[in-house]
Amino acid sequence: MYEHDVIVVGGGGAGLRAAIGAHEAGADVAIVTKLHPVRSHTGAAEGGINAALREGDDWELHAYDTVKGGDYITDAPAAETLAQDAPDNVVQLENWGMPFSREEDGRMSQRPFGGLSFPRTTYAGAETGHHLLHTLYEQVVKRGITVYDEWYVTRVAVSDEDDPNDRECYGCVAWDIQTGEIAGFRGREGTILATGGDGQVFDHTTNAVANTADGIAMAYRAGVPIEDMEFVQFHPTTLPSTGVLISEGTRGEGGILYNSEGERLMFEYGYATNDGELASRDVVSRGELTEINEGRGVDDEYVHLDMRHLGEERIMDRLENILHLAEDFEGVDGLENPMPVKPGHHYEMGGVETNEHGQTCIDGLYAVGEVACVSVHGSNRLGGNALPELLVFGARAGKHAAGEDLGEPEIPVGKTADAEGIEESDVDFPVEPGALAASSAAVSGDSPEEIVETAREAETERIERLLEKEEGVNHAEVRSKIQKSMTANVNVFREESAIEDALETIREAREEYQDVYVADTSRTFNTDLQHTIETRNVIDAAETIAMGALAREEFRGAHWRKEHQERRDDEWLKHTMISWNDGTPELWYRPALLEGENQTYEPKERHY
Amino acid sequence: MSTQTPDTDETDPQAERMARKEERAAERDEASSKPDVGDDAITLKVFRYDPEVADKQEPRFDTFHVPREPGITVLDALIYARDTYDSSLTFRHSCRQAVCGSDALFINGSQRLGCQTQVADLNDSDTVRVEPLPHREVVKDLVVDMDHFYDQMDAVEPYFSPTEEPDGEQLQSRENREKIKMSTRCIWCGACMSSCNVAAGDNQYLGPAAINKAYRFYFDEREDDERQEERLQIIEQEHGVWRCQTQFSCTTVCPKDIPLTEHIQELKREAVKSNLKFW
Ligand SMILES: Cc1cc2nc3c(=O)[nH]c(=O)nc-3n(C[C@H](O)[C@H](O)[C@H](O)COP(=O)(O)OP(=O)(O)OC[C@H]3O[C@@H](n4cnc5c(N)ncnc54)[C@H](O)[C@@H]3O)c2cc1C
Numbered sequence: 014m015y016e017h018d019v020i021v022v023g024g025g026g027a028g029l030r031a032a033i034g035a036h037e038a039g040a041d042v043a044i045v046t047k048l049h050p051v052r053s054h055t056g057a058a059e060g061g062i063n064a065a066l067r068e069g070d071d072w073e074l075h076a077y078d079t080v081k082g083g084d085y086i087t088d089a090p091a092a093e094t095l096a097q098d099a100p101d102n103v104v105q106l107e108n109w110g111m112p113f114s115r116e117e118d119g120r121m122s123q124r125p126f127g128g129l130s131f132p133r134t135t136y137a138g139a140e141t142g143h144h145l146l147h148t149l150y151e152q153v154v155k156r157g158i159t160v161y162d163e164w165y166v167t168r169v170a171v172s173d174e175d176d177p178n179d180r181e182c183y184g185c186v187a188w189d190i191q192t193g194e195i196a197g198f199r200g201r202e203g204t205i206l207a208t209g210g211d212g213q214v215f216d217h218t219t220n221a222v223a224n225t226a227d228g229i230a231m232a233y234r235a236g237v238p239i240e241d242m243e244f245v246q247f248h249p250t251t252l253p254s255t256g257v258l259i260s261e262g263t264r265g266e267g268g269i270l271y272n273s274e275g276e277r278l279m280f281e282y283g284y285a286t287n288d289g290e291l292a293s294r295d296v297v298s299r300g301e302l303t304e305i306n307e308g309r310g311v312d313d314e315y316v317h318l319d320m321r322h323l324g325e326e327r328i329m330d331r332l333e334n335i336l337h338l339a340e341d342f343e344g345v346d347g348l349e350n351p352m353p354v355k356p357g358h359h360y361e362m363g364g365v366e367t368n369e370h371g372q373t374c375i376d377g378l379y380a381v382g383e384v385a386c387v388s389v390h391g392s393n394r395l396g397g398n399a400l401p402e403l404l405v406f407g408a409r410a411g412k413h414a415a416g417e418d419l420g421e422p423e424i425p426v427g428k429t430a431d432a433e434g435i436e437e438s439d440v441d442f443p444v445e446p447g448a449l450a451a452s453s454a455a456v457s458g459d460s461p462e463e464i465v466e467t468a469r470e471a472e473t474e475r476i477e478r479l480l481e482k483e484e485g486v487n488h489a490e491v492r493s494k495i496q497k498s499m500t501a502n503v504n505v506f507r508e509e510s511a512i513e514d515a516l517e518t519i520r521e522a523r524e525e526y527q528d529v530y531v532a533d534t535s536r537t538f539n540t541d542l543q544h545t546i547e548t549r550n551v552i553d554a555a556e557t558i559a560m561g562a563l564a565r566e567e568f569r570g571a572h573w574r575k576e577h578q579e580r581r582d583d584e585w586l587k588h589t590m591i592s593w594n595d596g597t598p599e600l601w602y603r604p605a606l607l608e609g610e611n612q613t614y615e616p617k618e619r620h621y
Numbered sequence: 622m623s624t625q626t627p628d629t630d631e632t633d634p635q636a637e638r639m640a641r642k643e644e645r646a647a648e649r650d651e652a653s654s655k656p657d658v659g660d661d662a663i664t665l666k667v668f669r670y671d672p673e674v675a676d677k678q679e680p681r682f683d684t685f686h687v688p689r690e691p692g693i694t695v696l697d698a699l700i701y702a703r704d705t706y707d708s709s710l711t712f713r714h715s716c717r718q719a720v721c722g723s724d725a726l727f728i729n730g731s732q733r734l735g736c737q738t739q740v741a742d743l744n745d746s747d748t749v750r751v752e753p754l755p756h757r758e759v760v761k762d763l764v765v766d767m768d769h770f771y772d773q774m775d776a777v778e779p780y781f782s783p784t785e786e787p788d789g790e791q792l793q794s795r796e797n798r799e800k801i802k803m804s805t806r807c808i809w810c811g812a813c814m815s816s817c818n819v820a821a822g823d824n825q826y827l828g829p830a831a832i833n834k835a836y837r838f839y840f841d842e843r844e845d846d847e848r849q850e851e852r853l854q855i856i857e858q859e860h861g862v863w864r865c866q867t868q869f870s871c872t873t874v875c876p877k878d879i880p881l882t883e884h885i886q887e888l889k890r891e892a893v894k895s896n897l898k899f900w
């Protein structure tokens with residue numbers, strides 16, 4: 014068994030920042046990650062980091078934009094913490110040497126982004142995430158923080174009390190991809206999940222192959238409620254053939270969207286007559302898809318994003334990476350031609366329920382970054398708000414796990430008896446969701462070490478079973494079935510019968526998964542085994558997305574429902590919560606918190 | 622790395638099962654060579670090796686036929702082969718967009734990223750030959766051990782560390798940011814190191830990527846002179862910049878177009894200047 018004060022699962026931006034935070038607070042911290050840290054998908058972020066750094070801007074404006082962008086189910090204490098802590102975190106990155114783009118006077122550059130009332134998106138070319146990730150990793154190396162790279166975490170080690178709120182997390186179980194060793198990791202003070210997003214649930218995504226919702230599924234099965242999963246962001250400008258992202262920065266700098274008639278669609282068809290291309294992402298994605306569905310798409314598939322008028326000099330200075338991406342992944346020269354773009358899966362607003370210290374309802378278990386739902390993005394994330402989120406809440410969770418006092422949290426977690434305003438859901442699902450047979454991630458034991466050890470034994474058994482099974486279904490078939498169904502049925506436009514179809518397909522996939530086997534017999538670098546384990550996580554995440562999408566009978570932010578074309582504040586100012594409940598999932602609601610430090614965020618109609 | 626191998630001589634049930642699985646895998650390989658994937662299918666020849674699996678202990682090449690889709694990349698072809706024919710085919714990949722640096726491979730005789738290489742752009746687009754990066758220890762199939770590469774990166778103290786902690790936002794001129802811009806693009810793919818003859822002969826040579834990392838900090842005006850001196854000392858050591866024989870192979874293969882050889886040359890000049898100063 015490996016032992017440290019704090020174990021961080023994941024070496025992307027969130028995990029690295031959490032580890033540095035814990036280290037600064039004096040803890041012995043280790044990162045356990047399935048990819049080497051610099052391979053994490055944070056490196057793909059392009060546009061920038063929102064922070065109210067400059068005169069004329071302040072954190073209250075940033076918080077307001079965030080709550081409005083989230084269509085008023087963002088929790089105010091989360092948005093305010095984000096906005097207050099972001100400036101220091103960005104300056105911190107600068108102090109760690111991050112090569113931000115610069116103004117003539119030598120200060121860090123900021124640019125406009127969708128839904129922002131001030132150009133506060135701080136950037137490093139169109140490759141901000143790459144620089145952020147490498148800068149944080151450099152600081153991890155500098156501090157000598159231990160990194161177990163290419164170790165795959167399969168489960169968290171949590172005790173087995175009936176009520177998840179009484180459970181404790183003592184660490185996790187991981188498997189060394191290179192050697193096949195399965196080991197327990199004891200986190201004496203805390204275990205922080207920072208495993209990133211769930212893009213593999215869809216088949217057209219800006220996410221990496223490694224974004225398989227591992228953390229969501231592990232926390233869910235351990236008893237932590239999963240929040241607001243139906244809020245999936247579809248980014249309006251992805252390359253049609255691969256899903257590679259063309260940054261919102263392209264529109265921020267002045268890029269224009271045209272339909273096949275050469276019309277400036279955002280204005281021409283009234284999708285956003287004030288902000289046009291820079292309306293919030295959900296608005297632009299729906300606009301584009303409506304054009305395509307109504308026959309004004311190019312090749313019936315996409316629209317055009319034109320940046321040629323910005324001129325070569327400006328493009329080279331601020332958007333050079335966009336030229337490379339369009340050239341390498343779509344064969345288009347953005348200086349000569351407009352770039353084809355269409356909406357694609359991009360970001361999961363929902364995730365593991367946490368408070369503003371990154372804590373879940375299970376003592377000792379934290380979640381930060383895209384895997385978590387604090388909730389700072391509500392029903393629609395503003396571009397440039399995920400990177401500050403992972404910095405702010407990563408640092409806080411790291412420090413808190415290391416024992417630093419951050420005060421009483423304002424955001425409640427867990428389905429506790431005394432929690433205010435909790436409601437049960439009465440939604441009917443076409444098929445039973447959840448496990449096929451009763452199952453629980455909890456394990457018993459008398460001491461923390463024993464619990465980690467029994468969890469390790471259980472995982473060893475699961476892995477042996479997969480390896481020994483001689484024939485059956487290949488996980489890739491199951492995964493592809495989920496991806497196709499989710500993309501067809503739970504996409505930008507959603508309707509009841511389609512979501513029900515998806516739930517039925519997910520059920521079938523679960524049944525087929527019972528019969529998966531791993532053809533590769535080797536213990537050395539067995540990616541067949543890794544992907545097979547990941548696919549179960551993809552199934553769990555897909556199911557929670559579809560369940561939430563069916564339950565939420567309104568149109569809010571990224572969640573559009575054909576039968577329910579209105580935002581219904583009287584009934585739906587609340588979060589969708591799903592508890593695994595040892596295999597028979599329970600859906601319930603918790604009210605959104607709109608009470609801020611100095612103001613109440615009154616829901617207003619969202620106009621761009 | 623584990624060296625245990627399934628012992629097929631004994632009648633241990635697990636070993637038997639493993640042997641049967643391997644047989645079936647071999648049958649699938651066989652099936653995969655039947656071209657039912659269109660007349661102009663791509664012939665993908667992939668290096669295979671696994672220290673633990675009986676018939677893969679001797680390195681060999683497997684052939685897969687992959688349908689020729691417009692724009693298909695070498696990584697797409699590998700994924701197709703794996704998901705269609707043989708799920709034990711092993712290679713690293715993640716971002717699919719040339720930023721995670723996982724899939725530097727030896728493709729038709731040169732170091733490239735699988736995801737950034739379109740089959741149609743290869744000199745021979747009918748037969749694509751994919752091997753692990755040369756001069757690296759092979760772990761399995763296309764996966765090489767990257768530890769040595771990471772060690773060399775660590776050796777140049779790859780982190781910003783001015784003598785005094787900055788207080789608030791530091792200013793940096795646009796010119797200076799531009800000066801280090803290319804050097805900050807490195808994605809740690811290891812292509813350069815694998816292409817370098819000097820590195821192949823001298824295991825301790827820092828190599829182009831690490832020296833480029835040193836360049837990135839050396840020329841960053843936000844670090845002070847004292848740090849600069851220390852950085853020069855690191856790259857001037859026996860296995861540092863002076864080893865480079867300006868063959869440009871690293872510069873040729875770098876997927877991020879970093880002018881590596883130029884950067885190394887520039888640091889050599891800095892070292893000379895600094896030595897003259899102390900004469
Ligand atoms: C193309 C693109 C562009 C974007 N641009 C922007 C932008 O401009 N601004 C902005 O604010 N946001 C942007 N975002 C969103 C933002 O980049 C992500 O939300 C954020 O980087 C996620 O960081 P993370 O650390 O949570 O996850 P990741 O960076 O994905 O890291 C996850 C880590 O967890 C590890 N891991 C996962 N599962 C396991 C497991 N089972 N065991 C062990 N380790 C595991 C992985 O190895 C990895 O190290 C963008 C996103 C994309 C996809």
Ligand code: SF4
Nearest residue numbers: 807808810811813875
């Ligand atoms: S310098 Fe270029 S080739 Fe070398 S590791 Fe970096 S990106 Fe790869």
Ligand code: FES
Nearest residue numbers: 716717721722736
């Ligand atoms: S898959 Fe990330 S660089 Fe190719």
